[in-house]
Amino acid sequence: MRSLDDRDVILVTLDSCRYDTAERARTPNLDRLGPVHRAETAGTYTLPAHTAFFAGAIPTLLGDRHRIGGDLYDAVWRSAAARPSAKTAAVRFTGRTLMDHHRARGHHIIGAGGVTFFDPREPANWLPDLFDDFHYYGRPNRTAAQTRVQDRDETLTLTHAAELADAFLAADRSFLFINCPGTHIPYTTPLSQLDATTETTLERLYALHDGKTFDxxxxxxxxxxxxxxxxxxxxxxxxxxxxxxxxxxxxxxxxVVVCADHGEEFGEGDRYGHGHPHSTVTTVPLWSGVLSGAPQ
Ligand SMILES: [Zn+2]
Structure with missing residues:
Protein backbone atom coordinates (compact mmCIF):
# COMPACT_ATOMS: atom_id res chain seq x y z
CA MET A 1 0.00 0.00 0.00
CA ARG A 2 1.19 3.53 -0.80
CA SER A 3 2.57 5.37 2.26
CA LEU A 4 0.95 8.64 3.28
CA ASP A 5 4.25 10.35 2.48
CA ASP A 6 4.02 9.41 -1.19
CA ARG A 7 0.48 10.63 -1.75
CA ASP A 8 -0.47 13.86 -3.43
CA VAL A 9 -1.14 16.61 -0.90
CA ILE A 10 -3.73 19.39 -0.87
CA LEU A 11 -3.48 22.05 1.86
CA VAL A 12 -6.21 24.70 1.86
CA THR A 13 -6.44 27.72 4.17
CA LEU A 14 -9.81 29.44 4.55
CA ASP A 15 -8.62 32.90 5.48
CA SER A 16 -10.12 34.32 8.71
CA CYS A 17 -12.81 31.63 8.95
CA ARG A 18 -14.21 31.40 12.49
CA TYR A 19 -14.89 28.03 14.09
CA ASP A 20 -18.55 28.87 14.75
CA THR A 21 -18.93 29.79 11.07
CA ALA A 22 -17.87 26.25 10.15
CA GLU A 23 -20.30 24.79 12.70
CA ARG A 24 -23.19 26.70 11.10
CA ALA A 25 -22.36 26.33 7.40
CA ARG A 26 -23.56 23.50 5.15
CA THR A 27 -20.35 21.94 3.78
CA PRO A 28 -21.15 18.65 2.01
CA ASN A 29 -17.85 18.58 0.13
CA LEU A 30 -15.66 19.25 3.16
CA ASP A 31 -17.69 16.64 5.02
CA ARG A 32 -16.21 14.03 2.63
CA LEU A 33 -13.02 14.40 4.70
CA GLY A 34 -14.84 13.73 7.99
CA PRO A 35 -16.30 15.96 10.68
CA VAL A 36 -14.96 19.46 11.33
CA HIS A 37 -12.46 19.62 14.20
CA ARG A 38 -11.98 22.47 16.66
CA ALA A 39 -8.32 23.51 16.54
CA GLU A 40 -5.92 26.16 17.80
CA THR A 41 -3.64 28.11 15.45
CA ALA A 42 -0.12 29.33 16.22
CA GLY A 43 -0.60 32.61 14.33
CA THR A 44 -3.10 35.44 14.69
CA TYR A 45 -2.69 36.78 11.15
CA THR A 46 -1.80 35.41 7.73
CA LEU A 47 2.01 35.67 7.72
CA PRO A 48 2.88 34.02 11.06
CA ALA A 49 0.09 31.45 10.66
CA HIS A 50 1.32 30.29 7.25
CA THR A 51 4.96 30.40 8.38
CA ALA A 52 4.00 27.89 11.09
CA PHE A 53 1.85 25.78 8.74
CA PHE A 54 4.58 25.48 6.09
CA ALA A 55 6.93 24.33 8.90
CA GLY A 56 4.41 21.55 9.57
CA ALA A 57 2.71 23.20 12.54
CA ILE A 58 -0.87 23.31 11.28
CA PRO A 59 -3.53 24.11 13.92
CA THR A 60 -3.50 21.69 16.87
CA LEU A 61 -6.71 19.75 17.47
CA LEU A 62 -8.39 20.45 20.80
CA GLY A 63 -9.34 17.17 22.49
CA ASP A 64 -9.48 15.21 19.26
CA ARG A 65 -7.31 13.27 16.80
CA HIS A 66 -6.97 13.19 13.02
CA ARG A 67 -8.48 10.16 11.26
CA ILE A 68 -6.33 9.61 8.19
CA GLY A 69 -6.45 6.51 6.05
CA GLY A 70 -8.28 4.58 8.80
CA ASP A 71 -5.75 5.42 11.55
CA LEU A 72 -5.80 8.04 14.31
CA TYR A 73 -2.96 10.54 14.74
CA ASP A 74 -2.26 13.46 17.08
CA ALA A 75 -0.78 15.49 14.20
CA VAL A 76 -0.72 15.33 10.40
CA TRP A 77 2.89 16.49 10.00
CA ARG A 78 5.82 16.60 12.38
CA SER A 79 9.29 17.95 11.56
CA ALA A 80 12.31 15.67 11.99
CA ALA A 81 13.88 18.66 13.80
CA ALA A 82 11.14 18.80 16.46
CA ARG A 83 11.95 17.60 19.96
CA PRO A 84 11.05 13.97 20.70
CA SER A 85 7.42 13.45 21.61
CA ALA A 86 5.12 10.56 22.40
CA LYS A 87 2.53 12.15 20.11
CA THR A 88 1.89 10.43 16.81
CA ALA A 89 2.12 12.09 13.40
CA ALA A 90 0.86 10.79 10.06
CA VAL A 91 3.90 12.12 8.17
CA ARG A 92 7.33 12.86 9.63
CA PHE A 93 8.95 15.31 7.22
CA THR A 94 12.62 16.02 6.76
CA GLY A 95 12.84 19.26 4.74
CA ARG A 96 12.80 22.83 6.07
CA THR A 97 9.23 23.14 4.89
CA LEU A 98 6.48 20.77 3.78
CA MET A 99 7.13 21.97 0.24
CA ASP A 100 10.89 21.24 0.42
CA HIS A 101 10.12 17.78 1.76
CA HIS A 102 7.67 16.93 -1.00
CA ARG A 103 9.81 18.50 -3.74
CA ALA A 104 12.60 16.11 -2.70
CA ARG A 105 10.13 13.22 -3.04
CA GLY A 106 9.24 14.21 -6.58
CA HIS A 107 6.08 16.25 -6.05
CA HIS A 108 5.36 19.28 -8.21
CA ILE A 109 4.88 22.20 -5.79
CA ILE A 110 1.96 24.45 -6.73
CA GLY A 111 0.56 27.37 -4.74
CA ALA A 112 -2.35 29.78 -5.14
CA GLY A 113 -3.19 32.83 -3.07
CA GLY A 114 -5.72 35.58 -2.74
CA VAL A 115 -4.77 37.75 0.25
CA THR A 116 -2.04 40.29 -0.20
CA PHE A 117 0.70 38.43 1.73
CA PHE A 118 0.72 36.15 -1.32
CA ASP A 119 1.06 38.90 -3.94
CA PRO A 120 4.41 38.12 -5.65
CA ARG A 121 4.54 41.66 -7.09
CA GLU A 122 5.22 42.96 -3.58
CA PRO A 123 8.99 42.61 -3.07
CA ALA A 124 8.63 42.11 0.71
CA ASN A 125 6.49 38.99 0.24
CA TRP A 126 8.43 35.72 0.42
CA LEU A 127 5.65 33.11 0.85
CA PRO A 128 5.09 32.72 -2.94
CA ASP A 129 8.83 31.99 -3.38
CA LEU A 130 8.37 28.67 -1.55
CA PHE A 131 6.50 27.23 -4.58
CA ASP A 132 7.61 26.11 -8.05
CA ASP A 133 4.45 27.58 -9.60
CA PHE A 134 2.47 30.25 -7.81
CA HIS A 135 -0.87 31.71 -8.95
CA TYR A 136 -1.97 34.99 -7.36
CA TYR A 137 -5.55 36.04 -8.10
CA GLY A 138 -6.09 38.74 -5.44
CA ARG A 139 -6.12 42.49 -5.66
CA PRO A 140 -2.80 44.37 -5.72
CA ASN A 141 -1.23 44.90 -2.31
CA ARG A 142 -1.69 48.68 -2.32
CA THR A 143 -5.37 49.12 -3.11
CA ALA A 144 -6.86 52.39 -1.87
CA ALA A 145 -8.94 51.93 1.27
CA GLN A 146 -12.19 53.15 -0.29
CA THR A 147 -12.35 50.24 -2.74
CA ARG A 148 -12.26 47.51 -0.11
CA VAL A 149 -16.02 46.95 0.29
CA GLN A 150 -16.85 45.30 -3.00
CA ASP A 151 -18.34 42.18 -4.55
CA ARG A 152 -15.71 39.64 -5.58
CA ASP A 153 -15.49 36.80 -8.05
CA GLU A 154 -12.36 36.67 -10.25
CA THR A 155 -10.11 37.76 -7.34
CA LEU A 156 -11.19 34.69 -5.33
CA THR A 157 -8.79 31.77 -5.62
CA LEU A 158 -11.52 29.14 -5.70
CA THR A 159 -13.24 30.76 -8.68
CA HIS A 160 -10.30 29.14 -10.49
CA ALA A 161 -10.82 25.67 -8.93
CA ALA A 162 -10.97 23.86 -12.29
CA GLU A 163 -7.75 25.51 -13.48
CA LEU A 164 -6.00 24.55 -10.23
CA ALA A 165 -7.27 20.98 -10.58
CA ASP A 166 -5.74 20.86 -14.07
CA ALA A 167 -2.39 22.10 -12.69
CA PHE A 168 -2.56 19.42 -9.97
CA LEU A 169 -3.35 16.64 -12.45
CA ALA A 170 -0.65 17.74 -14.93
CA ALA A 171 2.10 16.23 -12.74
CA ASP A 172 2.38 12.60 -11.67
CA ARG A 173 2.57 13.75 -8.06
CA SER A 174 1.55 17.17 -6.74
CA PHE A 175 1.57 19.27 -3.60
CA LEU A 176 -1.14 21.94 -3.99
CA PHE A 177 -1.59 24.79 -1.52
CA ILE A 178 -4.57 27.15 -1.84
CA ASN A 179 -5.18 30.24 0.30
CA CYS A 180 -8.85 31.27 0.05
CA PRO A 181 -9.75 34.93 0.59
CA GLY A 182 -13.54 34.43 0.32
CA THR A 183 -13.97 34.11 4.11
CA HIS A 184 -11.67 37.12 4.74
CA ILE A 185 -13.19 40.58 5.20
CA PRO A 186 -15.25 41.75 3.22
CA TYR A 187 -16.59 38.12 3.15
CA THR A 188 -18.08 38.69 -0.33
CA THR A 189 -18.42 35.81 -2.79
CA PRO A 190 -21.03 34.93 -5.45
CA LEU A 191 -23.13 33.48 -2.56
CA SER A 192 -22.57 36.45 -0.20
CA GLN A 193 -23.06 39.61 -2.21
CA LEU A 194 -23.36 43.21 -1.06
CA ASP A 195 -26.67 44.89 -0.32
CA ALA A 196 -27.45 48.14 1.52
CA THR A 197 -27.24 46.48 4.96
CA THR A 198 -24.06 44.47 4.41
CA GLU A 199 -22.32 47.40 2.73
CA THR A 200 -22.99 49.78 5.64
CA THR A 201 -22.05 47.15 8.22
CA LEU A 202 -18.79 46.32 6.43
CA GLU A 203 -17.83 50.02 6.27
CA ARG A 204 -18.37 50.17 10.04
CA LEU A 205 -16.34 46.99 10.55
CA TYR A 206 -13.43 48.24 8.45
CA ALA A 207 -13.26 51.41 10.57
CA LEU A 208 -13.20 49.33 13.78
CA HIS A 209 -10.80 46.79 12.24
CA ASP A 210 -8.35 49.54 11.29
CA GLY A 211 -8.61 51.35 14.61
CA LYS A 212 -8.20 48.32 16.92
CA THR A 213 -9.98 50.57 19.35
CA PHE A 214 -11.47 49.79 22.72
CA ASP A 215 -13.29 53.10 23.19
CA VAL A 256 -6.15 16.77 2.25
CA VAL A 257 -6.06 19.31 5.07
CA VAL A 258 -8.42 22.29 5.08
CA CYS A 259 -8.25 24.81 7.93
CA ALA A 260 -8.48 28.49 8.73
CA ASP A 261 -5.19 30.34 9.23
CA HIS A 262 -6.80 32.31 12.08
CA GLY A 263 -10.30 33.42 13.01
CA GLU A 264 -11.90 36.84 13.36
CA GLU A 265 -13.18 38.77 16.36
CA PHE A 266 -16.50 40.60 16.19
CA GLY A 267 -16.23 42.54 19.46
CA GLU A 268 -16.33 39.58 21.88
CA GLY A 269 -13.25 41.01 23.64
CA ASP A 270 -14.02 44.62 22.56
CA ARG A 271 -11.86 44.40 19.45
CA TYR A 272 -12.52 43.61 15.78
CA GLY A 273 -10.66 41.64 13.14
CA HIS A 274 -7.55 39.57 13.77
CA GLY A 275 -3.83 40.00 14.47
CA HIS A 276 -4.29 39.84 18.24
CA PRO A 277 -4.75 36.87 20.57
CA HIS A 278 -8.38 36.25 21.48
CA SER A 279 -10.11 32.87 21.44
CA THR A 280 -12.28 33.91 18.44
CA VAL A 281 -9.00 34.56 16.56
CA THR A 282 -7.00 31.53 17.74
CA THR A 283 -9.80 28.92 17.54
CA VAL A 284 -10.23 27.66 14.00
CA PRO A 285 -12.00 24.89 12.04
CA LEU A 286 -9.96 22.05 10.53
CA TRP A 287 -10.86 19.09 8.30
CA SER A 288 -8.32 16.36 7.48
CA GLY A 289 -8.34 13.03 5.72
CA VAL A 290 -7.59 11.06 2.60
CA LEU A 291 -10.03 11.99 -0.14
CA SER A 292 -11.70 8.81 -1.29
CA GLY A 293 -12.00 7.96 -4.94
CA ALA A 294 -15.18 5.99 -4.27
CA PRO A 295 -18.34 7.32 -5.95
CA GLN A 296 -20.32 9.68 -3.75
ZN1 LIG B 1 -5.16 35.29 7.16
Whole structure:
Protein backbone atom coordinates (compact mmCIF):
# COMPACT_ATOMS: atom_id res chain seq x y z
CA MET A 1 0.00 0.00 0.00
CA ARG A 2 1.19 3.53 -0.80
CA SER A 3 2.57 5.37 2.26
CA LEU A 4 0.95 8.64 3.28
CA ASP A 5 4.25 10.35 2.48
CA ASP A 6 4.02 9.41 -1.19
CA ARG A 7 0.48 10.63 -1.75
CA ASP A 8 -0.47 13.86 -3.43
CA VAL A 9 -1.14 16.61 -0.90
CA ILE A 10 -3.73 19.39 -0.87
CA LEU A 11 -3.48 22.05 1.86
CA VAL A 12 -6.21 24.70 1.86
CA THR A 13 -6.44 27.72 4.17
CA LEU A 14 -9.81 29.44 4.55
CA ASP A 15 -8.62 32.90 5.48
CA SER A 16 -10.12 34.32 8.71
CA CYS A 17 -12.81 31.63 8.95
CA ARG A 18 -14.21 31.40 12.49
CA TYR A 19 -14.89 28.03 14.09
CA ASP A 20 -18.55 28.87 14.75
CA THR A 21 -18.93 29.79 11.07
CA ALA A 22 -17.87 26.25 10.15
CA GLU A 23 -20.30 24.79 12.70
CA ARG A 24 -23.19 26.70 11.10
CA ALA A 25 -22.36 26.33 7.40
CA ARG A 26 -23.56 23.50 5.15
CA THR A 27 -20.35 21.94 3.78
CA PRO A 28 -21.15 18.65 2.01
CA ASN A 29 -17.85 18.58 0.13
CA LEU A 30 -15.66 19.25 3.16
CA ASP A 31 -17.69 16.64 5.02
CA ARG A 32 -16.21 14.03 2.63
CA LEU A 33 -13.02 14.40 4.70
CA GLY A 34 -14.84 13.73 7.99
CA PRO A 35 -16.30 15.96 10.68
CA VAL A 36 -14.96 19.46 11.33
CA HIS A 37 -12.46 19.62 14.20
CA ARG A 38 -11.98 22.47 16.66
CA ALA A 39 -8.32 23.51 16.54
CA GLU A 40 -5.92 26.16 17.80
CA THR A 41 -3.64 28.11 15.45
CA ALA A 42 -0.12 29.33 16.22
CA GLY A 43 -0.60 32.61 14.33
CA THR A 44 -3.10 35.44 14.69
CA TYR A 45 -2.69 36.78 11.15
CA THR A 46 -1.80 35.41 7.73
CA LEU A 47 2.01 35.67 7.72
CA PRO A 48 2.88 34.02 11.06
CA ALA A 49 0.09 31.45 10.66
CA HIS A 50 1.32 30.29 7.25
CA THR A 51 4.96 30.40 8.38
CA ALA A 52 4.00 27.89 11.09
CA PHE A 53 1.85 25.78 8.74
CA PHE A 54 4.58 25.48 6.09
CA ALA A 55 6.93 24.33 8.90
CA GLY A 56 4.41 21.55 9.57
CA ALA A 57 2.71 23.20 12.54
CA ILE A 58 -0.87 23.31 11.28
CA PRO A 59 -3.53 24.11 13.92
CA THR A 60 -3.50 21.69 16.87
CA LEU A 61 -6.71 19.75 17.47
CA LEU A 62 -8.39 20.45 20.80
CA GLY A 63 -9.34 17.17 22.49
CA ASP A 64 -9.48 15.21 19.26
CA ARG A 65 -7.31 13.27 16.80
CA HIS A 66 -6.97 13.19 13.02
CA ARG A 67 -8.48 10.16 11.26
CA ILE A 68 -6.33 9.61 8.19
CA GLY A 69 -6.45 6.51 6.05
CA GLY A 70 -8.28 4.58 8.80
CA ASP A 71 -5.75 5.42 11.55
CA LEU A 72 -5.80 8.04 14.31
CA TYR A 73 -2.96 10.54 14.74
CA ASP A 74 -2.26 13.46 17.08
CA ALA A 75 -0.78 15.49 14.20
CA VAL A 76 -0.72 15.33 10.40
CA TRP A 77 2.89 16.49 10.00
CA ARG A 78 5.82 16.60 12.38
CA SER A 79 9.29 17.95 11.56
CA ALA A 80 12.31 15.67 11.99
CA ALA A 81 13.88 18.66 13.80
CA ALA A 82 11.14 18.80 16.46
CA ARG A 83 11.95 17.60 19.96
CA PRO A 84 11.05 13.97 20.70
CA SER A 85 7.42 13.45 21.61
CA ALA A 86 5.12 10.56 22.40
CA LYS A 87 2.53 12.15 20.11
CA THR A 88 1.89 10.43 16.81
CA ALA A 89 2.12 12.09 13.40
CA ALA A 90 0.86 10.79 10.06
CA VAL A 91 3.90 12.12 8.17
CA ARG A 92 7.33 12.86 9.63
CA PHE A 93 8.95 15.31 7.22
CA THR A 94 12.62 16.02 6.76
CA GLY A 95 12.84 19.26 4.74
CA ARG A 96 12.80 22.83 6.07
CA THR A 97 9.23 23.14 4.89
CA LEU A 98 6.48 20.77 3.78
CA MET A 99 7.13 21.97 0.24
CA ASP A 100 10.89 21.24 0.42
CA HIS A 101 10.12 17.78 1.76
CA HIS A 102 7.67 16.93 -1.00
CA ARG A 103 9.81 18.50 -3.74
CA ALA A 104 12.60 16.11 -2.70
CA ARG A 105 10.13 13.22 -3.04
CA GLY A 106 9.24 14.21 -6.58
CA HIS A 107 6.08 16.25 -6.05
CA HIS A 108 5.36 19.28 -8.21
CA ILE A 109 4.88 22.20 -5.79
CA ILE A 110 1.96 24.45 -6.73
CA GLY A 111 0.56 27.37 -4.74
CA ALA A 112 -2.35 29.78 -5.14
CA GLY A 113 -3.19 32.83 -3.07
CA GLY A 114 -5.72 35.58 -2.74
CA VAL A 115 -4.77 37.75 0.25
CA THR A 116 -2.04 40.29 -0.20
CA PHE A 117 0.70 38.43 1.73
CA PHE A 118 0.72 36.15 -1.32
CA ASP A 119 1.06 38.90 -3.94
CA PRO A 120 4.41 38.12 -5.65
CA ARG A 121 4.54 41.66 -7.09
CA GLU A 122 5.22 42.96 -3.58
CA PRO A 123 8.99 42.61 -3.07
CA ALA A 124 8.63 42.11 0.71
CA ASN A 125 6.49 38.99 0.24
CA TRP A 126 8.43 35.72 0.42
CA LEU A 127 5.65 33.11 0.85
CA PRO A 128 5.09 32.72 -2.94
CA ASP A 129 8.83 31.99 -3.38
CA LEU A 130 8.37 28.67 -1.55
CA PHE A 131 6.50 27.23 -4.58
CA ASP A 132 7.61 26.11 -8.05
CA ASP A 133 4.45 27.58 -9.60
CA PHE A 134 2.47 30.25 -7.81
CA HIS A 135 -0.87 31.71 -8.95
CA TYR A 136 -1.97 34.99 -7.36
CA TYR A 137 -5.55 36.04 -8.10
CA GLY A 138 -6.09 38.74 -5.44
CA ARG A 139 -6.12 42.49 -5.66
CA PRO A 140 -2.80 44.37 -5.72
CA ASN A 141 -1.23 44.90 -2.31
CA ARG A 142 -1.69 48.68 -2.32
CA THR A 143 -5.37 49.12 -3.11
CA ALA A 144 -6.86 52.39 -1.87
CA ALA A 145 -8.94 51.93 1.27
CA GLN A 146 -12.19 53.15 -0.29
CA THR A 147 -12.35 50.24 -2.74
CA ARG A 148 -12.26 47.51 -0.11
CA VAL A 149 -16.02 46.95 0.29
CA GLN A 150 -16.85 45.30 -3.00
CA ASP A 151 -18.34 42.18 -4.55
CA ARG A 152 -15.71 39.64 -5.58
CA ASP A 153 -15.49 36.80 -8.05
CA GLU A 154 -12.36 36.67 -10.25
CA THR A 155 -10.11 37.76 -7.34
CA LEU A 156 -11.19 34.69 -5.33
CA THR A 157 -8.79 31.77 -5.62
CA LEU A 158 -11.52 29.14 -5.70
CA THR A 159 -13.24 30.76 -8.68
CA HIS A 160 -10.30 29.14 -10.49
CA ALA A 161 -10.82 25.67 -8.93
CA ALA A 162 -10.97 23.86 -12.29
CA GLU A 163 -7.75 25.51 -13.48
CA LEU A 164 -6.00 24.55 -10.23
CA ALA A 165 -7.27 20.98 -10.58
CA ASP A 166 -5.74 20.86 -14.07
CA ALA A 167 -2.39 22.10 -12.69
CA PHE A 168 -2.56 19.42 -9.97
CA LEU A 169 -3.35 16.64 -12.45
CA ALA A 170 -0.65 17.74 -14.93
CA ALA A 171 2.10 16.23 -12.74
CA ASP A 172 2.38 12.60 -11.67
CA ARG A 173 2.57 13.75 -8.06
CA SER A 174 1.55 17.17 -6.74
CA PHE A 175 1.57 19.27 -3.60
CA LEU A 176 -1.14 21.94 -3.99
CA PHE A 177 -1.59 24.79 -1.52
CA ILE A 178 -4.57 27.15 -1.84
CA ASN A 179 -5.18 30.24 0.30
CA CYS A 180 -8.85 31.27 0.05
CA PRO A 181 -9.75 34.93 0.59
CA GLY A 182 -13.54 34.43 0.32
CA THR A 183 -13.97 34.11 4.11
CA HIS A 184 -11.67 37.12 4.74
CA ILE A 185 -13.19 40.58 5.20
CA PRO A 186 -15.25 41.75 3.22
CA TYR A 187 -16.59 38.12 3.15
CA THR A 188 -18.08 38.69 -0.33
CA THR A 189 -18.42 35.81 -2.79
CA PRO A 190 -21.03 34.93 -5.45
CA LEU A 191 -23.13 33.48 -2.56
CA SER A 192 -22.57 36.45 -0.20
CA GLN A 193 -23.06 39.61 -2.21
CA LEU A 194 -23.36 43.21 -1.06
CA ASP A 195 -26.67 44.89 -0.32
CA ALA A 196 -27.45 48.14 1.52
CA THR A 197 -27.24 46.48 4.96
CA THR A 198 -24.06 44.47 4.41
CA GLU A 199 -22.32 47.40 2.73
CA THR A 200 -22.99 49.78 5.64
CA THR A 201 -22.05 47.15 8.22
CA LEU A 202 -18.79 46.32 6.43
CA GLU A 203 -17.83 50.02 6.27
CA ARG A 204 -18.37 50.17 10.04
CA LEU A 205 -16.34 46.99 10.55
CA TYR A 206 -13.43 48.24 8.45
CA ALA A 207 -13.26 51.41 10.57
CA LEU A 208 -13.20 49.33 13.78
CA HIS A 209 -10.80 46.79 12.24
CA ASP A 210 -8.35 49.54 11.29
CA GLY A 211 -8.61 51.35 14.61
CA LYS A 212 -8.20 48.32 16.92
CA THR A 213 -9.98 50.57 19.35
CA PHE A 214 -11.47 49.79 22.72
CA ASP A 215 -13.29 53.10 23.19
CA UNK A 216 -15.50 53.73 20.14
CA UNK A 217 -19.03 52.24 20.05
CA UNK A 218 -18.88 48.69 18.77
CA UNK A 219 -21.22 46.84 16.45
CA UNK A 220 -24.70 46.00 17.69
CA UNK A 221 -26.15 42.49 17.75
CA UNK A 222 -27.88 42.82 14.36
CA UNK A 223 -24.70 44.05 12.69
CA UNK A 224 -22.71 41.15 14.13
CA UNK A 225 -25.38 38.68 12.95
CA UNK A 226 -25.14 40.22 9.46
CA UNK A 227 -21.36 39.67 9.38
CA UNK A 228 -21.57 36.12 10.71
CA UNK A 229 -24.18 35.28 8.06
CA UNK A 230 -21.94 36.71 5.34
CA UNK A 231 -19.01 34.54 6.45
CA UNK A 232 -21.22 31.43 6.67
CA UNK A 233 -22.37 31.96 3.07
CA UNK A 234 -18.77 32.67 1.99
CA UNK A 235 -17.72 29.31 3.47
CA UNK A 236 -20.63 27.57 1.73
CA UNK A 237 -19.42 29.06 -1.55
CA UNK A 238 -15.85 27.86 -0.80
CA UNK A 239 -17.25 24.38 -0.14
CA UNK A 240 -19.10 24.40 -3.46
CA UNK A 241 -15.91 25.35 -5.31
CA UNK A 242 -13.81 22.82 -3.37
CA UNK A 243 -16.33 20.26 -4.64
CA UNK A 244 -15.13 21.01 -8.19
CA UNK A 245 -11.52 20.40 -7.13
CA UNK A 246 -12.31 17.31 -5.06
CA UNK A 247 -14.32 15.64 -7.85
CA UNK A 248 -11.50 16.27 -10.33
CA UNK A 249 -8.70 14.84 -8.16
CA UNK A 250 -10.46 12.18 -6.04
CA UNK A 251 -9.12 9.25 -8.08
CA UNK A 252 -5.60 10.20 -6.94
CA UNK A 253 -6.77 9.84 -3.29
CA UNK A 254 -4.74 12.80 -1.98
CA UNK A 255 -4.05 13.63 1.65
CA VAL A 256 -6.15 16.77 2.25
CA VAL A 257 -6.06 19.31 5.07
CA VAL A 258 -8.42 22.29 5.08
CA CYS A 259 -8.25 24.81 7.93
CA ALA A 260 -8.48 28.49 8.73
CA ASP A 261 -5.19 30.34 9.23
CA HIS A 262 -6.80 32.31 12.08
CA GLY A 263 -10.30 33.42 13.01
CA GLU A 264 -11.90 36.84 13.36
CA GLU A 265 -13.18 38.77 16.36
CA PHE A 266 -16.50 40.60 16.19
CA GLY A 267 -16.23 42.54 19.46
CA GLU A 268 -16.33 39.58 21.88
CA GLY A 269 -13.25 41.01 23.64
CA ASP A 270 -14.02 44.62 22.56
CA ARG A 271 -11.86 44.40 19.45
CA TYR A 272 -12.52 43.61 15.78
CA GLY A 273 -10.66 41.64 13.14
CA HIS A 274 -7.55 39.57 13.77
CA GLY A 275 -3.83 40.00 14.47
CA HIS A 276 -4.29 39.84 18.24
CA PRO A 277 -4.75 36.87 20.57
CA HIS A 278 -8.38 36.25 21.48
CA SER A 279 -10.11 32.87 21.44
CA THR A 280 -12.28 33.91 18.44
CA VAL A 281 -9.00 34.56 16.56
CA THR A 282 -7.00 31.53 17.74
CA THR A 283 -9.80 28.92 17.54
CA VAL A 284 -10.23 27.66 14.00
CA PRO A 285 -12.00 24.89 12.04
CA LEU A 286 -9.96 22.05 10.53
CA TRP A 287 -10.86 19.09 8.30
CA SER A 288 -8.32 16.36 7.48
CA GLY A 289 -8.34 13.03 5.72
CA VAL A 290 -7.59 11.06 2.60
CA LEU A 291 -10.03 11.99 -0.14
CA SER A 292 -11.70 8.81 -1.29
CA GLY A 293 -12.00 7.96 -4.94
CA ALA A 294 -15.18 5.99 -4.27
CA PRO A 295 -18.34 7.32 -5.95
CA GLN A 296 -20.32 9.68 -3.75
ZN1 LIG B 1 -5.16 35.29 7.16
Missing amino acids: SPGLNRDEIATLLDLQVRALEWADRQLGILFRAVADREPL
